[in-house]
Amino acid sequence: MTARILPAIDRDNEAFWTWGGEGRLAIHRCADCRYYVHPPVPFCPQCEGRDVAAQAVSGRGRIVSFTVNHKAWVPGLSVPYVLALVALDEQEDVRIACNIVDCAPEEVAFGMPVEVLFEPAEDLWVPLFRPVRP
Amino acid sequence: MTRLAEKDTAITGVGMSDVARGAAKSALALTVDACVEAIADAGLTRAEIDGIATWPGERADGSGFSPVGCAAVQDALRLEVGWYAGGGEAPGQYGAVFNAVGAIAAGLCRNVLIFRTMYEATARKTSYANSLLRQGQRQAGAFAWYAPYYTYAAALQQALFFNLYVHKSGITPEQVGQIAVNQRRNAALNPKAIYKTPITLDDYLASPIIATPLRLYDCDVPIDGAAAIILSRMDVARTLRNPPIRIEAIGSSMRYRNSWTQLDALDTQAQPRVAEMLWSRTDLRPADVDIAQLYDGFSFHTINWLENFGFCERYGAKDFIEGGHRIALDGDLPVNTGGGALSAGRLHAYGAVHEACTQLWGRAGARQVKGDPHVCATSTSGGPLAGAMLLVRD
Numbered sequence: 001m002t003a004r005i006l007p008a009i010d011r012d013n014e015a016f017w018t019w020g021g022e023g024r025l026a027i028h029r030c031a032d033c034r035y036y037v038h039p040p041v042p043f044c045p046q047c048e049g050r051d052v053a054a055q056a057v058s059g060r061g062r063i064v065s066f067t068v069n070h071k072a073w074v075p076g077l078s079v080p081y082v083l084a085l086v087a088l089d090e091q092e093d094v095r096i097a098c099n100i101v102d103c104a105p106e107e108v109a110f111g112m113p114v115e116v117l118f119e120p121a122e123d124l125w126v127p128l129f130r131p132v133r134p
Numbered sequence: 135m136t137r138l139a140e141k142d143t144a145i146t147g148v149g150m151s152d153v154a155r156g157a158a159k160s161a162l163a164l165t166v167d168a169c170v171e172a173i174a175d176a177g178l179t180r181a182e183i184d185g186i187a188t189w190p191g192e193r194a195d196g197s198g199f200s201p202v203g204c205a206a207v208q209d210a211l212r213l214e215v216g217w218y219a220g221g222g223e224a225p226g227q228y229g230a231v232f233n234a235v236g237a238i239a240a241g242l243c244r245n246v247l248i249f250r251t252m253y254e255a256t257a258r259k260t261s262y263a264n265s266l267l268r269q270g271q272r273q274a275g276a277f278a279w280y281a282p283y284y285t286y287a288a289a290l291q292q293a294l295f296f297n298l299y300v301h302k303s304g305i306t307p308e309q310v311g312q313i314a315v316n317q318r319r320n321a322a323l324n325p326k327a328i329y330k331t332p333i334t335l336d337d338y339l340a341s342p343i344i345a346t347p348l349r350l351y352d353c354d355v356p357i358d359g360a361a362a363i364i365l366s367r368m369d370v371a372r373t374l375r376n377p378p379i380r381i382e383a384i385g386s387s388m389r390y391r392n393s394w395t396q397l398d399a400l401d402t403q404a405q406p407r408v409a410e411m412l413w414s415r416t417d418l419r420p421a422d423v424d425i426a427q428l429y430d431g432f433s434f435h436t437i438n439w440l441e442n443f444g445f446c447e448r449y450g451a452k453d454f455i456e457g458g459h460r461i462a463l464d465g466d467l468p469v470n471t472g473g474g475a476l477s478a479g480r481l482h483a484y485g486a487v488h489e490a491c492t493q494l495w496g497r498a499g500a501r502q503v504k505g506d507p508h509v510c511a512t513s514t515s516g517g518p519l520a521g522a523m524l525l526v527r528d
Contacts (some may be wrong), residue, residue, distance in 0.1 A: 005267045007278035038396070039279060065301075065400055067293035069345040073286035074269065083283055083290050083345070085395060095395045097280045110301050126282045 002076045004121055012040045015054030020118030020125025026054040027094055038094040059116035060132065061086040064095060068105040080105045086114055086129050102130035138415050139239035140232075144371035144378030145525065146245070147176025147364040148491045153326050153479045154255065157358035161201040161253040165360040166210050169249055172362035177375035178245055183364075184215050185243030188250060189230040190222025198257030200250075202360070207249060217242035225386040225408065226429075226515030227483035228523060232386045234365045246365045250484035254356035279395050289353060289432070291394050292516055293345035296434040299401035300347050303449035305437070307347070311338035312458040313433035313469075314351040314476055320463060321473025323501035328355055328479045352433040354475035361484035363491070377527050379494050382509075385412030385522035392518040403435075404520040405442035405513070412522045413444070420444040423524075424507035425493055426467055427486035430474040435516045440469070443511050443522070468503045483514035487523075494527040 007017055015026035028037045030044035031051040037044060042052045066084035082100040087093070100108050101117070114129040149171030151157075151164035159167075173183060192203025204218040217237045225232060227250060234246040267273065273281035285291060299305070315335055321327035333351065341350040371378035385408035390398050397404060413419070420443060428439040437451045445467055446454040455461055461469040472478050472489035479485065490510040492498050513522040 002284070003269070004284070005269065005281040006272050007281060008272040008274035010274075013278070039276075039393070065294045065298035067290060067297050067345040067348075068343075069284070069290055069293075070342070071287075071289075071344045073284075077284065077286075081284060083285060083294060085294055085400070093396060097283055097285070097395050099283050110298070121282070 001078050002074060004126060006121055006124055009124070012042070016040065017124045017126070019054070019056065020127055021120075023118065024056040025059040025116045025127055027057045027088065027090070028052050029055040036088070036091040036094045057088060057090050061088040061096070061114055061129070063100070063108065063110060063112045063114060065110065066100065066108050068108070082108050084108065084129065096127065098127060098129045100130065101128050107131070138383070140235045140381040140384045140415070142368045143235050143238050143365050144368055144380045145363050145487070145491055146366040146371045146374045146376055146378060147172045147174070147178065148488050149173070149175060149362045150326065150481075150485075150488050151360045153328060153357050153359035153481070155328060155355070155357060156255050156259060157253070161198070161251050161358070161360070162206055162210060164358060165202045165207060165249060165251045168360040168362040169207060169211060169247055172247065172364050175376065176245070176364040176366065178364065180211055180213060183213050183245050183247045184217070185234060185237055185246035186213065186215055186218040187230040187234045187237070187246055187248045188220040189224060189227045191220030196257060198253035198255070198358070201253045202251040207247070213247070215243065225388070225521035226519040228514045228521035229386075231365060231381070231523065232384055232521065235381065235384065238365065238367050244367045244370050247362060248365055249360060249362040250482055251360040252356070252480060252482060253358045254480065255358045258356060276393065289348055290345050292432050292434060293348045295400045295403060295517065296432065297347055299434065299438070302401050303452060305452040307339055308335060309452045309456055310347075310352065310433060310437065311335050312455040312461070313430070313436050314338050316458045316461050317430070317470050317474045317476045320471050320501055321477035323499070324472045324478055327473040327477055328357060329473070329477045348432060348434070351476070354431050354480040355477070357479035357481070359479060359481055361481045361488045363484070363487055376495060379491055380526045380528065382418060382524040382526040383412045383416035385409055385520070387411045390518070394517050397518045402442060402448070403438055403516055404518050405438055408520040408522050409442045409444065412524060416524055418509065418524060422509050423467065423511045424505070424509045425471060425490070425503055426469045427471070427474075427490045427510060427512040428469060429483055429486065429514045429516065430470055430476050431480070431516055433476065436469065436474070438516075439513045443513070463501060463503055471498065471501055471503060486512050490525050494525060
């Protein structure tokens with residue numbers, strides 16, 4: 001598969017893209033009112049708290065929507081693949097774009113429970129999701 | 135009542151270059167063609183243009199997305215202006231128009247030249263892959279949340295939203311296909327359209343899936359071309375040769391999370407709050423609208439706008455477009471009468487404004503909507519971007 005285009009890392013998003021090395025999904029959370037703030041910013045829009053920092057979450061969520069891409073946009077791109085938005089179990093409005101892996105594209109469904117896994121890429125760990133198998 | 139600045143402005147002239155899949159002219163030459171035509175159409179001279187606006191401004195990145203900005207046009211035409219602005223952070227492509235409304239209200243200018251140039255057809259034949267991403271380069275900013283997941287084109291993000299809409303509304307491919315079929319039928323009557331050969335619903339259903347549920351014929355067509363309009367202060371507009379096309383109301387709000395991942399309602403996109411703002415600034419109602427030029431970067435956007443403007447109920451677009459009769463040139467609400475971006479080419483909402491004025495001035499020839507249409511709803515953008523205008527010729 002073609003190499004992933006990696007994100008530029010800054011102070012706010014570093015935990016999200018690196019904590020996967022320890023198997024943890026990092027989402028910013030307000031220490032005062034417990035609201036998850038994503039994309040990460042050290043300000044809580046609910047209580048105006050400034051004590052907002054990365055915290056490990058369950059890594060479980062459900063598929064809000066998805067698409068099965070069939071077009072090879074660049075040479076070498078393997079198709080089909082699934083692009084999805086996953087809402088975290090902890091808080092519905094924390095949505096993460098991702099690829100759904102470890103399952104056939106036609107198995108992917110709305111509301112499907114998924115769990116995070118991480119793929120190493122250079123100095124980063126890219127969160128991906130796969131179906132939760134019983 | 136609050137003073138509504140858009141009501142003191144009107145479109146007084148329009149222009150459009152040749153539109154092609156590979157132009158014989160430079161992007162700047164196409165822009166000059168459109169601008170000179172618009173100035174002359176308004177009955178103005180270059181000396182009377184005292185403002186310039188564009189969206190998203192010059193992007194010299196080889197993509198052809200916006201190769202020409204205010205400065206290039208100002209110098210090419212040797213304009214002397216009191217105000218100018220080009221920039222992408224705005225309520226979609228019509229952000230340039232809304233900025234011009236504000237500049238006129240502020241007394242900075244009286245006749246603003248507003249243009250949009252695209253050179254994507256040529257760019258894609260040369261340097262630029264059909265992609266938002268550059269291999270080997272780390273992605274900064276908001277798009278970093280999508281970049282690692284092979285999100286090579288806006289089509290993928292929109293397909294995510296479209297799929298949820300299909301899931302919730304139950305719209306069928308046969309119903310969605312009416313947008314593409316209708317617009318191709320209209321394009322056949324538009325001499326400047328890119329694709330004029332009619333398509334059937336079967337052709338639509340046979341067109342390749344790009345990203346489920348988006349098919350090729352749901353996607354607009356990259357072109358080389360430019361369109362321009364002149365926005366004038368109303369007292370000036372009344373002295374010019376064309377009947378003023380008033381900006382009756384605008385929708386420019388950002389009362390929602392402006393994010394491709396966290397947008398509140400993915401399937402309706404940002405449009406409901408924008409349309410709500412537009413209707414709060416006019417006594418007109420959806421039933422008063424004669425024609426609609428609705429954004430169609432993807433046919434899904436047009437379907438969304440039909441609902442969000444209030445032409446039909448939420449998730450009622452499938453019935454509204456069923457069979458295609460209501461949206462046809464002789465229907466209750468003719469939609470994208472020149473073929474839209476799907477068939478006439480991606481002038482990125484400025485083709486839509488041009489077509490709106492062409493219809494409202496009764497100049498549309500074989501595709502002219504009967505009954506002297508005088509109210510047009512028009513809109514831009516998808517995802518977290520949205521802008522809308524209601525145009526009226528008295």
